[in-house]
Amino acid sequence: MRIHPRHAWDVTPAEAVALQRQLAREVVADRPIDLSAVRVVAGVDVSVKENRSHAAVVVSTFPDFRVVETVTVERPTPFPYVPGLLSFREGPVLEEAFERLTSEPDVFLFDGMGTAHPRRIGIACHMGLWLERPTIGCGKTRLCGRNAPLPEEKGAQVPLIDRGETIGAVVRTRTGTHPLFISPGHRADIPSAVALVLACSPKFRLPEPIRQAHKAAGAFG
Secondary structure: OOOOOOOOOOOOHHHHHHHHHHHHOOOOOOOOOOHHHOOEEEEEEEEEEOOEEEEEEEEEEOOOOOEEEEEEEEEEOOOOOOOOOHHHHHHHHHHHHHHHOOOOOOEEEEOOOOOOOOOOOOHHHHHHHHHOOOEEEEEOOOOOOEOOOOOOOOOOEEEEEEOOEEEEEEEOOOOOOOOEEEEEOOOOOHHHHHHHHHHOOOOOOOOHHHHHHHHHHHHOO
């Protein structure tokens, strides 16, 4: 798959923050995804073990989630763990994985944040600029923002708000389980991101494409 790199990854944390502020201005987070046109989705996950990063991109059909391609890549982890700078830790190994893809997914779902990020550029936004495709962030824990109480039933959702701005939604993808923090990455908006995540979560808390990628990343290496 052809990707569109925007910068080198060999940067300091201070340089990384400056790059985030620059790139955040290019993120398109108000464009609805046409769910009726989605036929192929990709789940994206990275696990780190003993300072080695294991990336997995699993491509499946939608809405029945038949796996059509799995790409895994392993390489040394190049960047320290710094909250808010995950994309500089995972970006290099994901770039290699995306380059190896032969499929052309309509949407990418990331285990990580989109605009629900202090500088509005989580990994789904950042790598969305590389991919130039719709991307969605599916965070398992809150990075920033506040929300009203969330009902327990599946499908319940409330806005995630930070400094007066709605940056995503807190969504219950399974009754009685912890919610996910859903936000647009690039070329997406909040309502369509939430709708697609719910459509990709027929049984479990995590959307099926991310579950598939999580298994592949954890089993690799």
